[in-house]
Amino acid sequence: MKKYLTRKIIIYLITFFIAASLDWAIPRLMPGNPVSLIVSRFAQASSGSASQASLVTKQMFDYFMQAFQLNIPWWEQYALFWRNIFTGNLGISMYLYPEPVINIILSAVPYDILFLLPSILLSFWVGNRIGAWAARSKKADNILLPTFYILTSVPYFWLGILLVWIFGTLLRVLPMSGAFSYSMTPSFTFAFIFDYLKHWILPFLSLFIVSLGGWAIGMRNMIIYELESNYSRYMGSLGASQRLIRKYSYRNAILPQVTGLALQLGTIVAGAITTEIVFSYPGIGYILFEGIMNKDYPLIQGCFLFIIVGVLLANFVIDILYMFIDPRVRIAYTEG
Amino acid sequence: MKLSERLKRWDVLYFFLTNNKFKIGIGILLFFILLSVIGPFFVRYTPYEYAGAQASPPTFDHPLGTSPFGYDLYSQLIVALDGTWLVGLIGGGVATMIGLLIGFFAGYKGGFWDELLMMLTNILLVIPTIALLVIIASFLNSRSVVLESVIIGLTGWPWVARAVRAQTLSLKSREFVNLSKISGAGTLKIIMEDIAPNMLSYVFMVFILQFGGSILAIVGLSFIGLGPTNSVSLGGILQDSVLWNALILGYWWWMIPPGIVITFMVASLYFINMAMDEAFNPRLRST
Numbered sequence A: 001m002k003k004y005l006t007r008k009i010i011i012y013l014i015t016f017f018i019a020a021s022l023d024w025a026i027p028r029l030m031p032g033n034p035v036s037l038i039v040s041r042f043a044q045a046s047s048g049s050a051s052q053a054s055l056v057t058k059q060m061f062d063y064f065m066q067a068f069q070l071n072i073p074w075w076e077q078y079a080l081f082w083r084n085i086f087t088g089n090l091g092i093s094m095y096l097y098p099e100p101v102i103n104i105i106l107s108a109v110p111y112d113i114l115f116l117l118p119s120i121l122l123s124f125w126v127g128n129r130i131g132a133w134a135a136r137s138k139k140a141d142n143i144l145l146p147t148f149y150i151l152t153s154v155p156y157f158w159l160g161i162l163l164v165w166i167f168g169t170l171l172r173v174l175p176m177s178g179a180f181s182y183s184m185t186p187s188f189t190f191a192f193i194f195d196y197l198k199h200w201i202l203p204f205l206s207l208f209i210v211s212l213g214g215w216a217i218g219m220r221n222m223i224i225y226e227l228e229s230n231y232s233r234y235m236g237s238l239g240a241s242q243r244l245i246r247k248y249s250y251r252n253a254i255l256p257q258v259t260g261l262a263l264q265l266g267t268i269v270a271g272a273i274t275t276e277i278v279f280s281y282p283g284i285g286y287i288l289f290e291g292i293m294n295k296d297y298p299l300i301q302g303c304f305l306f307i308i309v310g311v312l313l314a315n316f317v318i319d320i321l322y323m324f325i326d327p328r329v330r331i332a333y334t335e336g
Numbered sequence B: 001m002k003l004s005e006r007l008k009r010w011d012v013l014y015f016f017l018t019n020n021k022f023k024i025g026i027g028i029l030l031f032f033i034l035l036s037v038i039g040p041f042f043v044r045y046t047p048y049e050y051a052g053a054q055a056s057p058p059t060f061d062h063p064l065g066t067s068p069f070g071y072d073l074y075s076q077l078i079v080a081l082d083g084t085w086l087v088g089l090i091g092g093g094v095a096t097m098i099g100l101l102i103g104f105f106a107g108y109k110g111g112f113w114d115e116l117l118m119m120l121t122n123i124l125l126v127i128p129t130i131a132l133l134v135i136i137a138s139f140l141n142s143r144s145v146v147l148e149s150v151i152i153g154l155t156g157w158p159w160v161a162r163a164v165r166a167q168t169l170s171l172k173s174r175e176f177v178n179l180s181k182i183s184g185a186g187t188l189k190i191i192m193e194d195i196a197p198n199m200l201s202y203v204f205m206v207f208i209l210q211f212g213g214s215i216l217a218i219v220g221l222s223f224i225g226l227g228p229t230n231s232v233s234l235g236g237i238l239q240d241s242v243l244w245n246a247l248i249l250g251y252w253w254w255m256i257p258p259g260i261v262i263t264f265m266v267a268s269l270y271f272i273n274m275a276m277d278e279a280f281n282p283r284l285r286s287t
Helices: A002-029 A034-045 A050-067 A074-086 A101-134 A138-153 A156-170 A190-228 A230-237 A242-279 A284-293 A297-325 A327-335 B002-018 B020-042 B073-109 B111-126 B129-137 B145-172 B175-182 B187-223 B234-243 B252-280
Strands: none
Touching: A002 A074, A002 A297, A002 B111, A002 B129, A034 A050, A101 A138, A101 A190, A101 A242, A101 A284, A101 A297, A138 A190, A138 B252, A156 A190, A156 A242, A156 B187, A156 B234, A156 B252, A190 A230, A190 A242, A230 A242, A242 A284, A242 A297, A242 B111, A242 B129, A242 B187, A284 A297, A297 A327, A297 B111, A297 B129, B002 B020, B002 B252, B020 B073, B020 B252, B073 B111, B073 B145, B073 B187, B073 B234, B073 B252, B111 B145, B129 B145, B129 B187, B145 B187, B175 B187, B187 B234, B187 B252, B234 B252
16 A cells, blocks of 8 residues: 555656646746746836836846846756745735735635535536436437537536526526625625525536536446446346446446546646636636736746646545555555 | 458448437538538628627627627637637647557557656646646747647647557457567558558547547637637637626627537537447447
8 A cells, every 4th residue: 555655656746846847947948038028018108218218128127037036047947946836935926916926826725625626526426426327228328428428518617607697697696706795704604604605606516517427428438338247247147136237337437437537637627717717716717817817927837836736636635545445456555 | 351341331331320429410510610611701890890889689780799899799700610620620630640659659669668658648647738738828929829729739649648558559469460470560561551440440539539629628728818819719709708797798699609619519529429439339339
């Protein structure tokens, strides 16, 4: 068990190293200098004679190059980057100056957890159940399978738009944006929790419904393969009930689905980011969007790192879970 | 051998022509192809041209209505449709090509190269594509449709590589490959004559999935404000509509049609893929 976990941890550390290095390298490899871009924005805004403007621009350029430590050799920049990661220093936001990036992101994390965890887990559970039920039941399959395929083709955020339009604009029963009403302050009172849930339900539904389709398709195909396998036929010939055979098939089919959950996290993250934008939901996705809209590079890079860390942690948790549900992994690493 | 092979081909063709999912899928796909072929003849404005009535619901003059700035939304949609096809073709194509090369090489060579390439693939699979796309696109000042498609393709290949490798591994140990090896056929000949024909249908299905995946990727990317800078895109139209409060003002004609187009375009591809899956894997057929 220890061997399995060490192996996984090493792989994730390598992944984090590569991802963080990309986070550092990509902006530097891109054509054009972000600093000149910022300076040119200031230059356009300022008035005055041409020579005066160019002098100001030059000074500003030097100032920003120094502020972002871009005037030192690249290996020192890289070393500094890692030191900053370990000290939790992700720079200062340009858009919400002088707020440190790490504080902005940390304030968003609770909303993300409360929004993502229930929608991912519930859609996984419900989707697998429906998929297993649809497999090999002709009537249900013919209607449900195309429905699932249409569901996976919907862009997450567009379903969000559709839901807001129906429940917010047309029916006026649910709030359209934010995580809670402006008049409220976050607290553990009944009124606040009720208000929070009212804002939470639509973003939750858009993520839940779209990802449900994918899980159902996967489970449906897996169950069909399992029902055709030898152990199922053997059980059938012994006179076991369909119900029992399906129960065993489900337990086998859930394993690749759990692996799939780890692999699908990236897609779900993308869905969550866009959904948060539709609902102006104050999670990391919405912050990232504000960073992009305002060309706030430290904020974008910080969000990238946080998304990576979140996905890696989730992968690690899934690996541990997998060890408990698949006896083969447990035994292979404890006895072999 | 020849005859049975030919019969088998016809069998698959027959299955396609009688399969409802295939018919519906190809029908929707043809509709969108027709729309982007015939549609431009009815486009009377450029995407960002003041076309008259502001924020008007669909009328005879403006089949999909106009935005609050007086842009004709039908014209925007038709122009965006072209870009969407391009992203699917290039993004899906690049991802399939790279994934095919890497997956095949890893599966066929085995050993060290397999370990190395699969570790790389698995690492890239864990890193969310959207995060990579955001970090690349946000540092590019001008983004063309082609450039973004290539970037999407470059981030999408790990899925293909995994699938192709698994397929190669299973084909590599089949009897007919061993027979060719014993007969003294070279690696290239084995790949071209024994392995490639057996993988073709599979690779085509992977390409279809990547095509749909690339479309969804560009839509998401455009929606968060990192779409092509030189043309309209379906995600861009949706972003405009959300940013300019189409939701609160109830301009449904601005935000509903692009989503329907995306959903059914991608769904038609998935339907075709599903029908092909059933044709080549008879076990999955529901009837």
